[in-house]
Amino acid sequence: MIYTRKSDVTAGRVARSVGKPHATILDQHEILALGAEWEELAAHAVQENPYYTRRYVTAQLAYIERRPVQALAVWQDHKLIAFLPFVKDPWRWGGIVYVNKSWSTPYTTLSVPLIDARFAQSASTALLSAMASGLTGSSTWLLLDVTLKGSAFRHLHQAQTTLDLRSKTFDIFERATLSRSGTFDEHLKTHLSKNRRKSLNRNRRRLEEAGPLSLETYTEGEKLEEALQHFLRLEQSGWKGRSGTALASTPQTRAFAEMAFGNQPIGSPTNHTTETAKYLETRIDLLMLNDQPIAASVSVQAGRTAFTLKSAFDESYRHQSPGLLLEEAIIRSFLNGNWADRLDSAADAGHVLETLWNGTITVGDVLLTASQSNAKFLFGAFTFLETTRRMARQTMKQALRSLRR
Template identity: 25%
Template sequence: MNRTARAARGVSRPSIFPFGDARLGSVTVIDTIEGVEHHREALEHLAENAAHPNPFYESWYLLPLLKASKSKQRLRFLLVHGTDDSGSEAPETLIGFFPFEQTLLHPLCPVRCLRPWQDAYRWTLRRTPLLRYGAVGNSLAALGRWLLARQHPPTIILFKDLPGDSEILRAAECWLTEDHRLCHVHDVRESHLYRRQTDAETYFARVLSGKRRRHLRRLRRLLEDLGPVRVADLDRSDDVDRLFDEFISLEFSQWKGKIGTSMASMPDGAAIAKDILKEAHRRKRLSLLTLRVGDRLVAARSAFLAPPGCFGFKMAYDESPPYARCGPGFLLDLEGIHRLHDDADLLGTGIEWLDSCAVKTAALPLSMRTEALLLHRYMVTARGGIGEIVTRRFPKVMQALPWRIRRLSAF
């Protein structure tokens, strides 16, 4: 099943899952970058047929960051091969990809766990596993059997960024409810979703008050007083190297550069970011919307296309006083929403929503979103022993500690 359609070794004991069969899947553990590269073609096919897209775990995005992070992490990437839930696929089909890294649950709690892999730059903005459409149940059933069969730590697995109202979340809830050999704890955090409405005016009427819309029109007039305003998306005829350099430099010049979190602030970050953007552009998966006053770039926003959705990556805007007071970031977001509904180059036909990939408190996506995006996370282990004790008590203990200690948690 392709993206458009998605938008519209065996086990001896029987599975107890009504939604999936552990006998129809086997788990392979990869702990080297070379191992991931060996399965690159299968991973790309899986991403094209995923139940829920996640460009940040696709090979073209993951491998450059994986190579930059290789000396700092213990990789435990799990590949699940098997058939789909109906049994119609070949048993050697890749139906699940769970990129994990082995780490401590917390520096003060020396219990090992597997958590979703995160790159050294923190650019892996969503850590939803790639699971084949129609085979989510078998993927999770096989993973559960693998976890129960382990004789050595780590015996705790963490799942993050399972989107609300998705096939993955529903299957995970069923799996963890029905398999009484496992115990888990559950938590939810919030991000922001831009969902297409019937037209742009309906969208704005839903998310913006009349007063707010008048204020944004006033900001647009103030910006036009500084020079001719032009909004454009990346075109095949553009000098992409120059444009990417401008974008990276603009981000470095703002507050992200001052606190050391911009692309150019990281060791080799600018070069790696540029390679990723160029590869996304080559695959026709990149939107880079820019706002210029004259020839000056004053705002830019990048996103990766993954039908039926789109995922925000990096955004930058000019913080010098004449431009910052005009709210160029908000004005660029307005244009992006127009293009979402006009099927222009920003998102294109078949894109129904944009995941901002922003934190709950981010001002711009909070003001423009149509709805909260609920992202679920789970801590899962086998019943009995130290794993269950830690799993049940760890979140409550963390809640009682100061934020500076809590933030070191792997969960």
């Protein structure tokens, strides 16, 4: 394995040795210089992660992120076979030792690295070896929001076992997912309570008394841009707008949304096919009443998995639950159509989609020491520090909630 502390980027290409796995650290400029190789890796990733795809990363770096972001990149000949963006957190444990954290923001819910399925195990081993090498200045890592039974972590865990490295998992929870199983009617009877079905039917009839009710879906072109503006308006008109957390609340977050979810060009990498260039796609579903949107859902689709990132509804219709009626319509479209194999709710535990969808995935944070030189005692100390930090944050949150009552 070869390591370098700085990549040599020329016309978007990183210098690397032919025939040998080659790990580099990329700074933000070098990350953005990647083109076709990044698109190809995303298209062949062993597990989909839309947040680490070229369009989404570019949008976040342009408008959201202010920390210096780097990435570990592993190459095999001329192919990028693993990619893990990260940030350094020197004060996480009071400056005792700094931690590398997989890159996450308020607009990401998954931080597994992109690993090429064609080189899955060798890429995973090379990535962990690079993490252990001291290339980044620290061999202690915190991987946030990892699907613990997903393909990417399974390969990393196998490599971890081979390399005899230590890890500890924190804050495990179940995230709602929807997989293709049975018909729409069978799904309703199996996974929705009788009271829920009656409530949805009653609210649908009430809305239909006011006019035609329909689902409209957009994935490209000017109609997608128009649908995105409908979503931004609905979100801004609700509680998120009042609290200042809607995407349209600031010029920066609006610009991020328009780049991440719209049709804005992000550059012109050469030598890539239409398939890989279009790997990350946006889908916006609108519930229409009298040809006006009263609920909207924004998803991004990577491969055959769609991640339902954002939703909003017109609060003047809140008593008719337009958001839930839109979710029901999306379930119908998903089960009756063939546009995805799985939906990921991108949500925390306790989300309402758990009562509507048919499955879950296990998610957690993983503390990893990637160096064998860290003895059991030292890793035990790291585990204690992280446990103490999380307990303190939880206690503080509970105290703040008590004060607000």
